[in-house]
Amino acid sequence: MNRVWRESHGSLDAVHRVGAMLFGLGLWVFGILGLVNRLDPFTTNGTPVLGLSSNGLLSVISLVVGAILIAAAMRGGRTASTVTVVVGVAFILSGLANVLVLNTPMNLLAFRMPNVIFSLIAGALLLFLGAYGRYTGGLPDDNPYYAERHPRSEPEVPLPTVFRDAADVVAARELAEAERAVAQHAASPEQADRVAAARSARRAEDRVRAWRAGAP
Numbered sequence: 001m002n003r004v005w006r007e008s009h010g011s012l013d014a015v016h017r018v019g020a021m022l023f024g025l026g027l028w029v030f031g032i033l034g035l036v037n038r039l040d041p042f043t044t045n046g047t048p049v050l051g052l053s054s055n056g057l058l059s060v061i062s063l064v065v066g067a068i069l070i071a072a073a074m075r076g077g078r079t080a081s082t083v084t085v086v087v088g089v090a091f092i093l094s095g096l097a098n099v100l101v102l103n104t105p106m107n108l109l110a111f112r113m114p115n116v117i118f119s120l121i122a123g124a125l126l127l128f129l130g131a132y133g134r135y136t137g138g139l140p141d142d143n144p145y146y147a148e149r150h151p152r153s154e155p156e157v158p159l160p161t162v163f164r165d166a167a168d169v170v171a172a173r174e175l176a177e178a179e180r181a182v183a184q185h186a187a188s189p190e191q192a193d194r195v196a197a198a199r200s201a202r203r204a205e206d207r208v209r210a211w212r213a214g215a216p
Helices: 002-036 055-076 077-098 113-131 142-149 166-183 187-198 204-213
Strands: 047-049 052-054
Touching: 002 047, 002 052, 002 055, 002 077, 002 113, 052 055, 052 113, 055 077, 077 113, 166 187, 166 204, 187 204
Parallel strands: none
Antiparallel strands: 047 052
């Protein structure tokens, strides 16, 4: 189960990180081309860049948003997923807001209808990408995010009725807590290794002794 969970988690991380990285690099290309062409920062007319209208301000914003997506991708899958969803919502809101100011002095980003369409489509794609395998319904049991929200309870280690000393009582409690942490995927690598070693014993007393033997 742990191996399947780790593989599933790694696959989702790759999807979220690669998607955020590709979108970020695309925004960088768009922004760099705008700066290379030395576009007027505040013109409302705009200049065509990769089929879209742009000005200097939109170029800078594209670079900043691209950097955020790339940084999130480098940070990890969970961060990439969250940031991608947020940026996706921002793209959709941008498309809806800018369609209201087309051909007006308030069109500070020099949007044209292709920009609006791109913002809506890109926002929807970013939302889908960030939510994929995390927020959507009907997630399988081995999905890492589903497992975190629905931790499986495992039988606790049966404690022996008689111990030789108080240290055995403490060790038995520690082992039970470690078993619970493993079941909730919150155990440290050291805890997981010690629990695995203790599970190889049949009797509860032997598991407690194995747990104590593995103490640093």
